[in-house]
Amino acid sequence: MNSQVQPQAVIPQTPAIDLGLNGIHLIEASAGTGKTWTLSTLMVRFIVEGEYLTRQIIATTFTRAAAAELKLRIRKRFEDFRSLFHQAIENHSEVLQRVQAEQDWLAVYLLQKLDVEQLNHARNRLQLALDSFDELFVGTLDSFCQKLLNEFAFDSGQHEILQISEQEAEACYQVMHDALRQWRSRQPARIIELLVLTDQLKDVEDYRGSITTVLNFLSAQLQPVEMPVIDWTLFEQTQQQLSQCDWTSLAAFLQPDGEYHGKLVKNRAFSNNSQVFPEIMAALQDNLLDYLCGLKSDSAEYRWLEGFGKIDGQFKKADDALRQQFISLPACQVLKQVQQCMLHLQESLEQISQHIHYFVSQMVRQQLPQILSERGETTFSQQMRVLADVLQQDTSQSLAQHIQHRYPVALVDEFQDTNFDQDRVIAHIWRQAAKEVKNALVLVGDPKQAIYGFRGGDMLTYQRAKTQVMQYGGQQHFLRFNHRSIAPLVAAVDRLFQFNPEFGEQVAYQPVEAGGRNVTELRDGNELNAVPLRLLCVDEQKTEFEQVAWQIIHLLQSSHSGQVQIKHRDQFEAISPSHIAVLCRSNSQLDKVQAVLQQAKVPVWRGSRLSIFQTTLAEDIVALMQVMLAPYHEGRLRRALAGSLIGKTLKALVELDQQPDELARLQGLFFNLGERWYRAGFLAAWQQLTDAFDIWPQLSRQPNAERLVVNLRHLIEVIHQQSEKIQGQHHLLAWLMRQISQPGQREWELERRLSGEQGVQLMTIHKSKGLEFPIVFVAGLDPVKGGQKSNIIFYEENQQRMLSFSSRNAAQLEAHQQREQAELRRLIYVALTRASMRLYVIAPPAPGKDGKTKDGKIRGALYHWLPVAREGWSDPNTLVQDGLAACPQFIYKQLSSPVDVDARPMPNHRVYAWGLTSFSQLSRHQKMLPIAVEPPSHHASNDATDKTATPADDILLHTDEPLSSQLLGQTMVQPARILSGTTEKPAIQPEAMPSQSTDTQASEPALPLCFAFPRGANAGDCLHHVLEQLNPKHQEYWAPVFEKQLQNFAINAQLERYGQPVVDLEQMAGWFTDILQAQLPEGATLASVEGQIHEFEFHLSVADKLVDTHAIGQLLAQHRVPVAPLNSVMNARYLHGFIDLVYVHQDKYYIADYKSNYLGNQFSDYQPAALRENMSSSSYWLQAVLYQLALHRFLKLRLLGYQPAQHLGGAVYLYLRGMQQGSDQTGILHWQASEDLLNQLDELLGQHDPWH
Template sequence: MTTPALTCPLIGVQLIEASAGTGKTWTLSALVARLIVQRQLEIKQVLAITFTKAAAAELRDRIRQRLVQLQHGLAQPQSNLEPDIFLDYMTGWVHAKRCQSQAIALLDNAIANFDEATITTINGFCQAELIEQALASGMPFETKLLTDIRPLVEELVQDYCRQRWQQAHPVLVSYFINHADFQPSALASFVLTVLQKGQARIIKPEIATHKMLVEQTQLLWQDFAAVWLQQRATIAQLFVEHIHLLDGKSFKLASLEKMYALLDIECQHQLQGILFHKALKEALKRFSRAHLDEKRVSKTVKANQYFPSHPFFVLAEQVWAKLEELEAYVLAVGFSFKANLVGVIKYQLLARLSAEQSQSFDMQIKRLAEALTEPDVGAVLAQQLRQKYPVALVDEFQDTDDFQYQILQHIYIQPEAQQQHCALFLVGDPKQAIYGFRGADVYTYLKAHDAIHKQQRYHLDTNQRSVSPLVNALNNLFNQQTNTFKQDKIHYQEVKTGAREHAPLIDVRESTQANLQPLRLSYWPTEKTNKEQGLAWAITNAVNEVVHLLTGANQKQVFLGERVLQAKDIVFLVRSHNEGEQCRAVLAQAGIKAAVQSKDKVFQTPEADDMARVLAAFAEPHNEAKVRAVLISRLCSATLTQLLVWQEDARQWTQQLMRFQHYHKLWQQKGFMVAWRDFLQQEQAIARISHLPQGERILTNLLHLADLLHEEYRQRSGMRQLSDWFNQQRRQTTDSEAAELRLESDENLVKITTIHQSKGLEYPIVFIPSLWQPPRTDKLTPFYHQQDEAIFNLSQQLDEQAQQQIIAEVLSEDLRLAYVALTRAVQRCYIYWCPLQTSTNDGRLSALGYWLESYLSDMPRLMQVCPDIRVMAQGMADVDYWQAPLHQQPLLAVKTAPKVGRGFRLTSFSSLQQGAKSHYQEAEVLEIKDDEGKEIIIEEPDDDVALARFNFAGKSVLAKNVGNCLHQLFELVDFRQEVSTWDSLIEQQLQNHGIITTWTPDVISWLTDVMQAPLRPDLHLKDLAPWQTLRELDFHLPLHKLQTTAFIRCLRQHGVSVADLPYQEITGFLKGSIDLVFYHQGRYFIADYKSNHLGHRFEDYQPALLHEAMYSHGYYLQAAIYALALHRWLTSRLLNYKPEHHLGGVFYLFIRGMHAQGQEGILPWQPSVALLEDLSALLEETP
């Protein structure tokens, strides 16, 4: 078996087209491993770029996993029990080159230094390099990155509109103000869309000068309105007396009365009030002289008789003609306004961001591209980047754009790059280019494809995702059109089935032949329908099939491998969230619960409004209006009657206000999350919301918002600052992945997600209800390509060629979207067809209609040509109901939760030390803190020579405040930086912990000593880079009937000095958090900071005195627990972990006594391997 991951050269430019499910990430990780071993590159020399943070995180994990697997496979070949073509290839290569030891060393180094790997998004890469190469790129050294420029664009749009409309004619201003397309938010969206297509040429409309057109039309309209209002009765009488002269179908007295009433109203308005009024224009046309003459009955024509003349009819015709002309002019002005707006905003945006030293994501990409094209400077910058990253791998290359490709071109597709043996791997699939609305441009991919020599282009053609019959069925479907994607340069190449094993989907109610038909097409045998009816038909039949499958599973007749099919194996892929909600509603009607996965932001939900009211009431509990707003919300659900009763009774109303005063104090003292949780409990909000429709969704959003607030609270502890931040998030859009709606439940639910969101994922059974719907082209931005040039055509009227090109490009993208949807399924895929044929929609312009064009009049014939596709006729049906199996019913029942067993709890070092709390508690969460809640007792020194550190914080500050302050500092800082640069952080932490900031200079001097103190002759804290450290490593050690006496006995047997503990038998978890774990010279160490006050001189922190403190405070017990936790953590993460080689020991750092000239304050302890093994065995024992 051959694959590009094994065969393609590791120098030059290589393009790898990865069809869906063919192992793109597998290929990328294999290439990185080859680069490390075969080209002997360091991991930091390899640049890997993808397009989302989530994708970057996944790619990082997969690459590291690949390196670890290869290292393990080469080091221990006897353990390679499963076939692995990559490992086999690399083993053969290594043996042929006789470089096994070297290869293992290279991989060890890559794994150890993996934190140095640059695996990032294109935005992250550009931002980092613009800062690092600030001089060469022309970027300011201090630049702020704006993740969302929409608020700024909206502000600039509003300013521009205000300036332009002040000078415009009132008629034009009225049109702009009252037309949805010219609202500031719509204009901002339009500008952002154009800016995304940064290199597109903009065609502006040409407007003929009509200086007097508005005035002429206005005068005509005034004359017309005056005649009607003055002579209405006369004109109406003419129709009464002479109606027989006109065609009775066109002129009836009843319909004329309606037009009279319309004119009565509209003639009261000025010209700007009647523009684009279809009904008025129709009335004017019917009252025109030409129309009256045209609609005479035949006998009057023969007799040469005419409807009586009146100035009104002539004016009606003139007004109608002028309105047509004026409306065309206004539309042209609107298009011109938009074209000018884009140019002005583009310029102003650059100027504003430059003045504020800010950049957007798109602008920093463009800035780097421009820097690389500048004479001389560009060549230097490109050379620096090639030296730093001789190799780059670009994932999802089909989603690139011109600026991104320019960056790659100027770095890697140059003669200098070839001479320096650089490599560029472009990995993507143009068939999956579906993000045009985000600025991605498949034409850039195609341009790159054409520029790369054929011998340097590869194709991954083995599908590892889907079962063989489904692969065959999709091959057949995509080959029904020779130009599969209606794009001459995007071809469909058949794929083969891979060796990956899949659990078969078996329905024992069906024949063997039917079970081997995984692609199932249902069609509606009707002549035509509309979109609404068609979608209702498709969703209903899809849901009924889900009922059929789950019912079979309940009856042990539908299996996925060795287990019965479950609801979570099923997904609905939809085009829009509205379609998803329709699917959810019909599933609910059938008794099936579903979870909607969405990229929508939680800040734009109704729950964000609820949370904003809660924040306001917590922050200002004295503000009765804000408290009332929460009380009558769905969180508290007070009725208007209850509210009135409370407010009429001063005592009751005061009680309500005091509750919110309580939440206010909790927020002040313990943080927002504590106040929020107390509010939920006291107000019984969870139980109340759970009974609402979509209660689970509401609760999920509220808890999600609370989590985001809690995270932000760490940076903005003030109530006002946190509230302001939250309201800002609600006002603006954000690209933050953390703000995307969470799945409301991990229960066994049917999933609903958009096709765009499903890209890169796979599901056992897929339902796609709407592939028969053609995409809309009437509301699209006029963007298209002409001779490989991107064009925004803002002309009022597009020529036929441009219109056809837009339609073709929209269909091409819809075909690619359908390809993505169809290739998500592993075992089975359901699709639907109904004959949509209306005046504005043609089903043949849909993806499915395009592929099945030859079968639209005879769908059953498709099954004869493609036997892997099952074709079924289905009419409109009622929704079936699924009877959930009995064992699931308790999920819906009110049930008392069982109590946690006696002795089961979450315990910690602190609780072991205290030993006072009942071990029958169901749960207790105790932090490991040495002297929590105690006051620092500092005796006055005998003389004045004591350093400030020995008196730090004075007598009245709680020890936990001092300890927490110092711990927080050590958690946040970069040890390698000069302590003097920490000044603002030190000052902030002192304030946060109630310590006056005049201590700042003393703390800087003190911590400088701490950083320089020798833990060992070759080891200081200042030597540790961030990648070498883990701060606050949390752990949970499982316990089963652990006896504290046995634990203490084990420690003493190994020579550890520990005091007795009260007898307890504990089942549950032992919880803790290690201050610092660091990596040094191949070994892992623990450091624990202690702020204990042992005296006023360094001599008071000698080792003998530290031993006494360790014993009296029980720190040796704590150290043993920490060492055991690290031992277990490393056991689970290092393949070849040996504690005698990898475990470096424990340092207890009594930081008041540490200084640069000696080892006072530093107590090292090395637990024996035997102790750790005995303690580990003790935890695993089951009495």
């Protein structure tokens, strides 16, 4: 029967059905109002009514996960309606009645509109859409931008295809590092000294947060911050006045027992801090600037000096004459000037910090795209900006028209989170299209849920786009029915927000109604869905997190006793922990809740923050890939077989030595797997590998099998996806090894949730967006007092987003604070709309009787909506209750009887595997002990700024700790002594250029190349390679060696980048002549010594026990070798390293180690005393001892009749910058460890017996 003769059902108004299929539409939703349902419904209409093909439609959303979910929902919607139309063709009337009863209004609308022939056509169109579903683009705006640049490469001018960089963070770090070094090299020494003394010489990591924000707002304009001009004469004049001033006149006023001290107003700067008067006067006379640099803003001394800027408030009003007498004192005037110096210093330091932030931000913006482009890489943000610029500059609009023709329909979800460049692309392609063009643009968003400002989302962009939609004849629609929550909860939350609907930034709350789809019930006693909104009152903000945990325990206790139950499949059952979610602003807040819950044995679940690349499975896959590429490498083969994926035992590996046929079979198998990988791809080879070794059954028998299987499938999926982008087996292997060495927190690499994981769900509010939970607890809504503040201020100027690092403009600061408050309110809205059945919210501490706290302010973000007086909170659906006084005595699912746990006895002998570490870990991050030194003697510190060890300086220890656990996250930190021998400040590696200011370079003579040559590890490696390849007897071949190594290490490119002259080869030849002709011990020179071995590699075995680093330290101290307390090294089996040079002279064997350290611009800076100081500060004495021990052991084995006193010549440290032809007084330090020390250290380390 045709639907035309059926009674027409009244279809409620909803944008999904009422919206026209042409033009521009803006749908403003609210939480739980069915945005995804609306989008999938519109997609059906575009296919059925609009008769578009899947390849003509795009749908975008904010995240990959949301895109994947949307695509699944769309496909299911297509399948459902294809089946529905098939049934309606057979029995139209019955199907129509059924969908009316189910209130499927789109189905009702289409069945009433279409006849049988049209239904058949619609079914065929949906079948076609399903067959071509892969052509439907559903993804993020960033991925769509990448797709457009690839498809329209010629039109966009982007002929070179750039890959999205996976090393953006590393490249950004390098640019920041270079920018900081460049800035420091341009500053006068007094500025650097000032920053060191005030602890303001910051590292790269201190700027990373600001740079991330700047890169997220690429189109926002940065307000310049100039470098301040510090009035040094003010400090000098004040210092002079301090030395001449008589302070006794102030004692009567400022000393606690002074004659007029009682006339001071209580609880003010002078009266509260009078105890500092004697000490502060002595300190100021000694050194004003140093003293002010060390003052902390919360110290009594600071507050006391601050009082001289507010003298009027220090005296009682009745004692005005006394106040005038105090002000007229010369000493008072001097101290007022001291206070002005203090303010001037504080403001200058603040502006310097802001200037550095601005300078580094500008450098990153300018140089990062260039660096990535040189690598053939880019970022999503940069790519989006390029496309937006191309569209804007295309006056003919030809590119936009081509894209419109290719994709006439665009649906943009989560539009409130788009950034400025993304919106520019949407505007130029669809929003600003000519009216006669029959395209459709549907923008769906909820401005109340715009909480991703830290990622570049901006309400200014949304409001501008909303205005344009209206200007271009678009239509605005609203989703007003909440289908997520039960009706009483919808009413309670709606009433709360209607107390004050203004959220800020032109966002207002729109009332919503319950949609009626949620019919679940929560029974509390005899009542159903009673008071679903509960405000929990706490006395102090710091107790709110333990209160949340207590309330959860109490709720589970009530449910366990049958008091509170939830309806599931028409039956009431106890509440389980998985029904409950806790939402907070930060992970640290969730940690506090988790600690209390776990103490009560309540299971919890948190989204994993562990990367799959940090697992052992990832390393096992690398081992398998390596053996596929080198099947006849027995070491790699055995490693792959011993891994958790194949699981061969040690016994089986030993037996393999006696089974050559089996060994050959395995090698042949992996050879074939490698060929399979080469010809058919990684996934095909992997499937063959799993069949050959029964990997899945092997994993299923292991403990924690589900986690292993899920992680392995996840890894293989990621590797397969990458294999389709990367050409070549070795490139894919290198990519995987890079991910293992540098795992991140990217969403796609984090461990996935297991199906069996249950527990109270703990997550941040940002993570919870788009999710729903039956019962929700919300805490930590208010910002923490004294919490970390952003260095960037957001404000608006001429409808343009502006970023500023300066906080002195009151209007800008107010605009920034309003923006932060608006985003906080939106964050609270998201948190309060996640629950479907019951919502608990920690209410802010109660204000005083007048509604305010002691400082006159109303604290608590919820007071934006709550009446100040709690009597006004009353509502039938809202319960205000006090917090629990103590934790309920309830253990969730307490075991009825204890479980006996047996363990095997500890073995007497332990077997240690191998790993890798470096000798520098023995002394890393340690301060020197005050040990008397023999043979060196300590003198005043030199400006030792280049202390980065080169790879040749590392001694490697084979241990059983994984490589990643020992090396990752370790950074060599060396003391940087600037201007004062008593000031030590960890800093980034010093500027690679000579530290001459630009205004003095022209007047001062050029430095010799040995001092002007760049510094740092890269320059040191260059010098090492030159010395390895230089032939002293053939100087005519030196120039090609210099040119090659300067090019390999980009030395000249680095110099040109900073505007410095390139290295002169003649000067370099002169320098290396000095090095090769300098006098070594016993009259030798590097040029004359015949027997030389460069990069001498050694392996020292160590006993099968833990290395006793404490005993080593004691031994070295007994022999007066200056070594800091040594860090522990677990399970070291072998000591492995490389010595720069071993040479023989007059039957003695010497160790030579090259050092490129920069100690100063004079040869006198490289005399033995200075070298000993540098050896101590850089832990080189430990290196020298270990090197000599290695040579000692080697000669005992290889040299017949070896006698240490006769054959061992000691260690010669060659500081290349200070070496002079024919001289042994600069740049050369010779030291020989005693035979007793070597023998005792040899015995202490012991020998490793692999067969014991």
